[in-house]
Amino acid sequence: MSIPLLLQQRLILLAVCITAISMPFNFTAPAVALPAIGRTFGGSPMELNWVTNAFMLTFGSCLMLAGALADNYGRKRIFFGGVSAFAVLAAALPLAPSLALFDVLRAAQGLAAAAAFSGGMSALAQVFDGPGRIRAFSFVGTSFGIGLAFGPVVAGAIVEAFDWHLVFPLITVLAVISLSLASRYMRESRNPDAAGVDWPGAITFTWALGIFTYAILKAPESGWSDPLVLGLFAVALLSFVAFVMIEQHVAQPMLDLTLFRFPRFVGVQLLAAAPAYSFVVLLILLPIRFVGIEGMSEVAAGWLLIALSAPLLVLPVVAGYLTRWLSPSTLCGSGLLVCAAGLFWLSHVPVGSAATELAWPMLVIGAGISLPWGLMDGMAVSVVPKERAGMATGIFSTTRVAGEGVAIAVVTALLSAFTAGHLGNAATPDIVGAAQHLATGDLAGAAQRLPAAGHAALAEGYSAAFSTLLRVLTAITVLTAAVVFLFLDRGSVADDTDTERDDQVLDQAG
Structure with missing residues (x-):
């Protein structure tokens, strides 16, 4: 029995949205559960960082390849294989006997996530056109918001009430639901002009x-x-x-380098990296600060993080509808400026402040980033021909995810350096070591390195460093907003190509 086309489109969208929920959950949940994971496996702060870094490394590195495979061998096939592997690996993570194997499985999850994300997004681009495509991708952005908003809360509740091992099977359940919808309603598609993978x-x-x-x-x-x-x-x-x-x-290149001649295409890629420094790094740094330095419980930290991510539940869809009246550059640039204002506000809230003092600037940051968040993915596939949606998704997603991995590493290094500077004038091994422990939320480990300093002085040094870091992120976000206003796509690359061709014809006629 056939179903109406509109219903089929919505069920395909639902399948991709469920996968979109599971990925940020898989990213933020380990950040909340990291102290508990550390208690189970042991390991240094840097070794525990690879719980997040291993996933980001493989995810970001393989998105371009996954997009090319989707265009050549079938978007549904790549999506289905990626989600299946993602589900199996999530179920296997709690069974890991050591931190080293746990990190290897996390890296394998990144490979699966790259296939699932590229396959799903490029498949979705074949189902919707025009404004409907932008609205569909805004729903995907909202789904990411659901994973971001409730991931830390759910993970914190599971860790506190039961055990961190139960966090990952929930990801498997979500993946199975997505697979059941995709297997029935998603149709296979590929680039008809594809000549094999480069x-x-x-x-x-x-x-x-x-x-x-x-x-x-x-x-x-x-x-x-x-x-x-x-x-x-x-x-x-x-x-x-x-x-x-x-x-x-x-x-048939995997990356069409000629696209970078067009400011509109370049603008979309620059926008892709914007949330990394203005929002994503906070999803890692704030739980570490709340649990490790402020002494909050995992559940309390998870609830407080809702202030940061709750706007993503609503505003991405709102942004999709606002494109009827406002240009994407106006919405995205304005959103980044709002986000910068929230970062600057948060930089004036020291460690030890009340939860309400933290929540308000976090809410402003979340509201600001929600405007570009709901538009980015749809714009990424709109700047190239429909047949090369996998390539467009791969380029954009690579820029975004690789940018996030790089941002997390750079920001963590900056926080450690700023902390060392606030703890003492000379960068002695003990001060550097204490700063590294503080940057990963290990206040007790920092106190062992500098026993004379005391917990209060260590927390104060960390607080000052965190404020300095937030002001740096504010400046980066303002500069990014300026670039977005100048270069963000207001049409398609096809429009630019037509204009370029017309100019050539006029030159020849002249």
């Missing part, structure tokens, strides 16, 4: 981005001048140069 380009790009991201993540632990870190950066640079050379000589 494997040399795919492998070179994935290798280059992976090495670069690993170097960024390794630097806070080993130091930015460490020979290994410098060597990794050099290898990444040479690999990126090799990738550009490969892409210039293949008939």
